[in-house]
Amino acid sequence: MLFARAAPKENVVVRGARVVDPVEGIDAVLDVRVDDGVIAALGTDLDTNSHRVLEGAGLVLAPAFVDPHVHLRTPGREDEETIASGTAAAAAGGYCAILAMPNTDPVVDSAATLGSLVETAKAEAEIPLGFLAAITKGQLGAELTEMGELAAAGAAGFSDDGVPVTSPALMRRALQYGAVAGRRIALHCEEATLSRGGQMHEGEVSAELGLTGYPSVAESLMVERDLALAAYERQPLHLLHLSAWESVQAVRRARAEGVVATAEVTPHHLCRTDEDVRSLDTNLKMNPPLRSASDRTALIEALKDGTVTAIATDHAPHARHEKEVPFEAAPFGVTGLETALAALYTNLVEPGLVPLETVLERMSAGPARAYGLEEPRIVVGKPANLVLLDFKASSRVTEETFRSRSVNSWVLGETLKGAVRATIAAGRVVFAA
Numbered sequence: 001m002l003f004a005r006a007a008p009k010e011n012v013v014v015r016g017a018r019v020v021d022p023v024e025g026i027d028a029v030l031d032v033r034v035d036d037g038v039i040a041a042l043g044t045d046l047d048t049n050s051h052r053v054l055e056g057a058g059l060v061l062a063p064a065f066v067d068p069h070v071h072l073r074t075p076g077r078e079d080e081e082t083i084a085s086g087t088a089a090a091a092a093g094g095y096c097a098i099l100a101m102p103n104t105d106p107v108v109d110s111a112a113t114l115g116s117l118v119e120t121a122k123a124e125a126e127i128p129l130g131f132l133a134a135i136t137k138g139q140l141g142a143e144l145t146e147m148g149e150l151a152a153a154g155a156a157g158f159s160d161d162g163v164p165v166t167s168p169a170l171m172r173r174a175l176q177y178g179a180v181a182g183r184r185i186a187l188h189c190e191e192a193t194l195s196r197g198g199q200m201h202e203g204e205v206s207a208e209l210g211l212t213g214y215p216s217v218a219e220s221l222m223v224e225r226d227l228a229l230a231a232y233e234r235q236p237l238h239l240l241h242l243s244a245w246e247s248v249q250a251v252r253r254a255r256a257e258g259v260v261a262t263a264e265v266t267p268h269h270l271c272r273t274d275e276d277v278r279s280l281d282t283n284l285k286m287n288p289p290l291r292s293a294s295d296r297t298a299l300i301e302a303l304k305d306g307t308v309t310a311i312a313t314d315h316a317p318h319a320r321h322e323k324e325v326p327f328e329a330a331p332f333g334v335t336g337l338e339t340a341l342a343a344l345y346t347n348l349v350e351p352g353l354v355p356l357e358t359v360l361e362r363m364s365a366g367p368a369r370a371y372g373l374e375e376p377r378i379v380v381g382k383p384a385n386l387v388l389l390d391f392k393a394s395s396r397v398t399e400e401t402f403r404s405r406s407v408n409s410w411v412l413g414e415t416l417k418g419a420v421r422a423t424i425a426a427g428r429v430v431f432a433a
Contacts, residue, residue, distance in 0.1 A: 001156040002097055002128035002373070003121035004087075009037025009427040013048045014388060017056025021063055021378040022357040023365045032061060034384040037427015041380060052429070054422050056388060062360045063376035064096035064385040064423055067337065068186075068367040069161070069240060069264060069312035074117070076105025080317040080406050083117075086337070087126040089315075089404040093337040096376055096385035096425035097128040097368070102139070103162040109134040109145045111153040118154050127425040130156035130373075132186060135174050141166050144174060151181040157371055159186035161240055162287075164222055166192070171226060175235040184262075184371050186238040187226050189247070190288070194218035199328055201274040201291045209278065211328065214289050220246035227254040227261060236260035238370050241314050243269045243288040245298035252307045262370040264310040265299050267340045268410045271347035272296075282323045282330035283408050286314070300353055303362060310367035311359070313340050317406030334410040339397060341389065343411050345418035386424040393419040 012034040019030045019042070031046040032039060067090065073081040090098045100117075102108035108117065114133055121129045133155040137143045139162065147158060158178055165171045165187070178185040195218035200206050202213025223239060227250055230237045242248060242263050251263050266286075274290050284290060302308040316333025323330050336343075340363070348354040365375040376385035394417040399407040423431040 001154060002130045003118050003154070004125040004128045004426060005123055007428050010429055011035055011049065011051040012054060012384070012424065012429060013046060013051045014054045014056045014061050014386065017059045017061035017388060019061045019378055020357065020360060022361040023375065024377055024379060026378060032378065032386070034424065034427065037384055039378065039380050039382050039384050042378070054388060058392065059421060060389040060391060062387055062389060063364040063378060064387040064425060065094045065363040066367040066373065066376065067095050067098040067313050067315070068310060068371060070098045070100050070315045070337065071103070071317065071333070072100045073317055074104060074120070080319050081404060083120050083129065084124040084126070085403060085405045087129055089337045089402065091126050091423050091425065091430040092403050092420060093339070094341050094387035094389070094420040094423050095127060095337065096423065097130070097373065099130045099132055099156050099371065101159060101161045102132050102134045107134050107139050109137050109139070111146070111149050114150060114153045114155060126430050132157045132159045134158065135160045135165055135185065136170065139163055141170065144170065144177060147177045147181040147183070151183050155183060157184040157186050159188065159240070161186065161188045164188050164190045164192065168225060168229065172229050172233060175229060175233045175237065179235050184236060184238050186240055188240050189219050189222035189226060191218045191221045194221070198289070199285070200277050201289045203274060203292055205274045205277060216244035216246055216291060216295065219244050219288055220250060223247045223250045227251070227259055230261060231257065231259045239263040241266050241269070241288060241312065242299065242308065243291050243295060245295045248298045248302040248307055252302070255307065262309045263307065264312040264367065265303060265308045266312060266314045267336055267343045268334060270296065270299055270303065271343055272410065280327045282325065282327055283334055283410050283412060285327060285330050285332055286316070286334050287332035300348070304354055304358055309362065310370055311340070311344070311362045312367060313337055317404055318408045319406065323408045333408070335404055335406055335408055336410070338402060338404065339409060339411050339416065341420060342416035342418040345391060346416045350417060384424045384427045387420060388422040390419045390421050391417065393417070395419065
């Protein structure tokens with residue numbers, strides 16, 4: 001389900017870092033040796049065996065990240081992103097694997113289109129890359145794709161991200177066929193009759209700015225419906241980019257009742273609110289929109305208690321001219337692969353809102369688990385998927401820092417604390433600062 005360009009595995013020793021693996025319960029200053037791409041030893045004063053040495057003193061070594069929600073704009077808008085540029089950006093952000101959404105041009109709804117992407121990934125992807133295929137043909141919500149054929153061709157899951165599956169009957173069949181195909185269904189939950197025309201969260205700020213509101217119930221209503229269908233069919237599902245208090249409550253209730261539901265939240269929804277939209281910065285326009293302070297608090301609490309199991313960037317590149325327009329005319333979407341860790345550390349960990357270990361787990365094992373991918377672990381015998389982090393470093397986010405082809409970042413111009421110093425993905429150093 002994951003594809004990358006062929007490259008030799010490496011021999012590396014990370015020396016003297018604080019090794020933190022929340023799943024394994026590791027938090028100690030150690031050396032970690034990698035032989036031929038596999039973790040071979042953890043200890044102190046390990047023999048480097050002429051390996052490449054990464055000095056880790058004063059740094060944190062953690063399992064590398066997995067992003068389950070990325071837009072690579074390929075095929076169709078390679079001016080905004082490509083597989084090569086997007087995976088390079090992900091490597092710089094500390095990711096060892098990412099999953100790309102299918103709302104491209106053409107939509108990834110056939111084995112032929114998916115096969116072409118797989119071949120490109122095998123030639124260009126810097127880190128392992130998976131592709132979600134569409135739930136419905138053309139993402140039009142009328143007819144299911146050939147899920148079995150797409151799964152056999154390498155689809156990592158199914159989603160109509162960008163649009164909801166409006167028909168309950170079709171959604172029910174998608175859950176049934178997704179189970180047969182052995183892949184997770186990932187859902188963009190939006191009741192379009194309520195959100196249509198919405199530019200930002202419906203509330204006091206939208207009223208003051210005179211912008212059409214996108215109410216939180218437009219999301220939570222569909223979340224409730226999809227959870228009810230999953231409960232009835234006794235099938236798992238994954239909920240994309242939750243933003244609202246009501247949605248979190250629905251997931252919490254469903255999980256307590258035994259529904260197998262995983263959910264993700266983005267860094268921007270964890271760190272910002274609709275108050276920030278007063279600037280009318282189009283880099284703060286996304287779907288779902290930034291919501292109220294109480295919604296943000298609910299998302300943070302859900303992240304901490306495990307109701308939300310994954311952090312996903314929803315990396316959505318746009319060309320400069322598309323965003324340099326009035327707020328109402330700008331497209332939804334922001335980039336995030338290269339700044340996620342620093343944004344979360346600066347806004348959540350350093351102020352004491354969320355423990356570092358929770359953030360690391362929700363960026364790594366949590367999203368991998370949602371799609372049945374191998375979880376990055378710091379364990380002897382496991383593939384080396386590691387990220388070396390410097391939490392003493394701080395830097396200003398500028399356009400020149402990006403490897404992505406697009407610069408529509410929601411933290412552009414801000415000074416953030418925390419930096420990725422090195423990323424090892426599938427046993428190979430794919431980034432080193």
